[in-house]
Amino acid sequence: MKAFTVHKGLVAPLDRANIDTDMIIPKQFLKSIKRTGFGKNLFDELRYLDVGQADQDCSGRPVNPDFILNQPRYKNVSVLLARQNFGCGSSREHAPWALDDFGFRCVIAPSFADIFYNNCFKNGLLPIVLSDEHVDELFRECAEEGYSLTIDLERQVVVRPDGGELAFEVDPFRKECLLNGLDEIGLTLKEADAIHAFEKKHEQKFPWLFRELEN
16 A cells, blocks of 8 residues: 655545545446556546446547546646545445545545545545635635645645645544555554464464365
């Protein structure tokens, strides 16, 4: 998993509340569990004017020129600004996969659905909760082309272009995992020596169990 320390990125304002996971990545694209390749279908129903299908080449599909991510000024975005209850709906982990594969490193909103919020941390995506007032301010500032924010996870602040800072809360354990790029597998592998030592001791104590496994 990619570590998250300090990130500066162009901001895309998605001025909608209750963006659910089926809108983030529609159900017909959930056939793969590879974690990659979903970026081309992120917000598929909003980005395109036709109905997308799994494994479809998107290069020739008609795009919605009014959708924010199709506008040239947002070509290299990596910070998404949204409204309340982002990521509601079903618990599909493909939603943060799609956001990450598209290039997003951070989502800022007044609130998130619990399961989506948890899944973000497991996949190197930082969800930041700010007050409605502060989110409103950021939406107004986003009108300026090239608007970027700096996210400092260590200090837990969002830094505006003028140097002003907005503090955010994050669970200490989740913060530590993101700073070090550790998902659940990575956390487990940190204890690899202890696991191997236990297995070796267990084999010496119960050798017949391992003979059964070999057979």
